Amino acid sequence: MPLSPEQIGEIAAQRADTQPTLRAVSPGMEAHLFNALPVLDHGFVRVVDYMGDDNAIVQAARVSYGKGTKSVSNDEGLIRYLMRHWHSTPFEMCEVKLHVKLPVFVARQWIRHRTANVNEYSGRYSILDREFYIPSPEHLAAQSVVNNQGRGAPLSGEEAARVLEWLKQDAGRAYDHYEAMISQEGQQGLARELARMNLPANIYTQWYWKVDLHNLLHFLRLRADAHAQYEIRVYADAICQIVKDWVPLAYKAFEDYRLGAVSLSAQQVDVIKRRLAGEDVVQETSGMSKGEWREFTAIWG
Amino acid sequence: MPLSPEQIGEIAAQRADTQPTLRAVSPGMEAHLFNALPVLDHGFVRVVDYMGDDNAIVQAARVSYGKGTKSVSNDEGLIRYLMRHWHSTPFEMCEVKLHVKLPVFVARQWIRHRTANVNEYSGRYSILDREFYIPSPEHLAAQSVVNNQGRGAPLSGEEAARVLEWLKQDAGRAYDHYEAMISQEGQQGLARELARMNLPANIYTQWYWKVDLHNLLHFLRLRADAHAQYEIRVYADAICQIVKDWVPLAYKAFEDYRLGAVSLSAQQVDVIKRRLAGEDVVQETSGMSKGEWREFTAIWG
Amino acid sequence: MPLSPEQIGEIAAQRADTQPTLRAVSPGMEAHLFNALPVLDHGFVRVVDYMGDDNAIVQAARVSYGKGTKSVSNDEGLIRYLMRHWHSTPFEMCEVKLHVKLPVFVARQWIRHRTANVNEYSGRYSILDREFYIPSPEHLAAQSVVNNQGRGAPLSGEEAARVLEWLKQDAGRAYDHYEAMISQEGQQGLARELARMNLPANIYTQWYWKVDLHNLLHFLRLRADAHAQYEIRVYADAICQIVKDWVPLAYKAFEDYRLGAVSLSAQQVDVIKRRLAGEDVVQETSGMSKGEWREFTAIWG
Amino acid sequence: MPLSPEQIGEIAAQRADTQPTLRAVSPGMEAHLFNALPVLDHGFVRVVDYMGDDNAIVQAARVSYGKGTKSVSNDEGLIRYLMRHWHSTPFEMCEVKLHVKLPVFVARQWIRHRTANVNEYSGRYSILDREFYIPSPEHLAAQSVVNNQGRGAPLSGEEAARVLEWLKQDAGRAYDHYEAMISQEGQQGLARELARMNLPANIYTQWYWKVDLHNLLHFLRLRADAHAQYEIRVYADAICQIVKDWVPLAYKAFEDYRLGAVSLSAQQVDVIKRRLAGEDVVQETSGMSKGEWREFTAIWG
16 A cells, blocks of 8 residues: 555545636646556555646747637647657647655666656655565566566476565665664664665655656656666656647657657668568578567567 | 737737646745846847745755645745755755847856757757847947956046947947848848858857756856956846845845855965954965955955 | 958968867868858858767767767667657757858748757948849749749749849848948948848848757758758758768658658558558548648658 | 775776877876776766866966967966856866766665766666675764764774674665566576666666766865765865866865855845944944854854
């Protein structure tokens, strides 16, 4: 359970407090505000604030004085044009602030996206909670045999049980010692900034993460991808749902021109043109390496 | 007059359209929204959107679930502590989007602040308006005789008149030719992306500019400073008024710890300690260069 | 002629001064160092410094202790894999510093690429030179009739002559007045920071521009593109030559996976698969808008 | 011992390979290149590449064609002027690439400095080494009783021994299980990207970190500060030595105007002026909070 009763109460209090504003309002986002979308066993994503909507993209692209809307279909056409032609600055005009609870090893991947603002819960200042990510059996996967950077099928019974037992025991023991080290009962108590070093990478941390829509979509393209590690992908998937409700026109364009898109190299363009002309191209005559050919035929047969 | 009747109408329409929201609302900012603060002869700054308030800074610093407020005096103390100790990330949790109309030579200084999002009116795509910045007589200043990068007293009568005449005539003629070159009546018409090269740097452009509070305060520290060029300083001054109404606690801390603050070098700390101990220090015994000593005595006598 | 005899002398002096280093050395880049590649009528690009080579990309990707080379073919394979799969960080490990002389209206487009370091010649501090970009007749193009943001065929005789005359006269007069305004003979002399506002956007400026290879390639992808304005594209083309000599393996991968690549939307992937299966797809059955279909058939017929 | 014999050999091979270059060369940096400066029990910092020297700062500030040197004393004066007046862009014209080995909890603080390029050793792809940071007894400190975010005196005998024993045992056991989980002997073997979650935050990682001089000095100002955690401060201290040898003039200016400088708030300026005028100011009449007054008197008595 990611939230305590007290936290649930604080969220309910926030959702009860409506105020008037002159700003652009996204109905889909108002429905999300403050609510925690559960992710993994103890994690969540929740929207804390947002700026802008689909119309704000159009308005900025036109540097307009008013709402800048001519018609919804015009707006959709412009948004799709901007996305297709890599005009990124209008999408930077929307901003979202998320509160995320996530395992440290996921946070370490996530933070590599530098164009964002972050405030993380401080283990120097505060005491961390006893919460660890323990994979569910279907996600306790073996090392991939074809990809050094991926995973294969779930581990089978006895091996899975042994791994789960180790993960739980080691985390529990590390936390027991963490608590015992910082305790000030009958002893000085180790500094928190040192004691935290005993905690494993599956402990949960949390942060406020604020990012503009362009950089968020870039994050989602990489992290909602099938090659991303499962434990970060589920956060990206949850955020995709939020973005879809926030800026539906921009999200649809993103699906069509990024998530569902395929980039063809110069060689691949050539091969497809030859195929369309009826030629039977094989790897040796494709101009591609074996690795690239394998990736190509996975999509195009 | 920076705004046309049609634009004034669009702004009024936006200010009439109130909607409910669950987000943090800043009353000071709602009063500013969409209204144009006039700057220079044809320019303005107007708030198009904002995210967060003083409380959002505190909330992020505490990575809290609810509003994160204990009490206003606690919040103020924390904000001042964060500012004093250069904790910048909580201030990044507020964001503002401005629509600015400004001369091109001001825009060229402004854009050097890279950590912001910008959509500028496009001279490739659109036709620029016939509006030029012409300094008022009291700001038509001579080159400084002490500072290569500054200005001195206003020009006197005849010289001032001559300069103003040239500025007006050259701008007018350049715009006449711009219009004549792009005209498609009886001729092909030069491409807009080429014709704009004939326009001088005092022509007005406009953009949407979105920035977080930390980076905005950094901009204001440099551009609301007495050493900044007058024509960008007046924009910074206008934005200072906006920020003061938006996040009054953060702005007060900014005034005390940045705008009104003084940075002492190691040598200057030493000199002040010696003065406090009763020693009469002169430049030769100060460890400072003549230039630095001049800057020092301007503040400390 | 972009360079004065004195400047040519300074460059020759720098090229005569060889020193030993333990750092990675790129022979192709040593041949370029300090030499000015002419661009447009008075502009240039010249390499002032660089860091890294193809091997530095591989070395960083492997976080290696030594040179990190297994073999050239392994290195090439890894570089192509990194480029194909959008692993950008290893390409950020190379850096280049350029000295560029360019018209102000080109500089205004260029500076929109924010992830770079810039020092521009200061018109507040210094007096600008009397050098203006005047298009050659074949680049004095009409406004495009199909693209609001592009240009069409060159202007014909009389119209071209009239435009050229205006561009030259207006620039010359503006500069005459600039000089007269800042002159301190028999008058106070207008501040330089004000006088520069009279100068048109085709005056040349110059800057030092430093950027990492990843962000440089992103710049080149957008600015060496056929849709970029000609006057910035020629700078991008010159830089492409430099990059090709600097990091030949990375540049080849960039040509194959970026410059010569094609991005297919979800709808376009579907249409090509249907065509490969023998179906005759038209716009109405393609799921694409008319604009997108036009772009699609321009490549695929 | 941070380096294996094989790694020492690779470094020696690199230091034996001198090549001619036309670029700016810093003799102090050539002496550092590739050598590992030991930090903590298994960590190090080593220079892998660099761009520029003191002169490159001056050259960029002047946007010069040649070396841009008038005289060393002129150059020093300009560098000090730039530092004193917060002109940051010329310092961005120098760049350094470091290879750093550091505990994960230090890496997590370090990475918060976003304006840098990073390639980290991948625990998804590779197997991590069995190396953990275990504090030496004098750095095994108690929680500070005055500062929630700091540490106090070293732990005394028995408590220290218990803590060290736990840190060692838990790390050893976690690594034993990590190895056992990924082993493919007689079992499938857990995916590396999952197994690493069992490892504690004192395990060592390593990365290539590339940053410009301006952002590096900002990092050093915050992390070489007395309030920084000891374990990151020792890395900052080692880098200070490197920077001092690389750009001695800039480093001296940094010591005088940043490291050894003091920032006075508006209230503090007022108090010092009153003290210089002979007034005896106390906290109640100072306009400062108790916390700020305590910080003030720690410096000024």
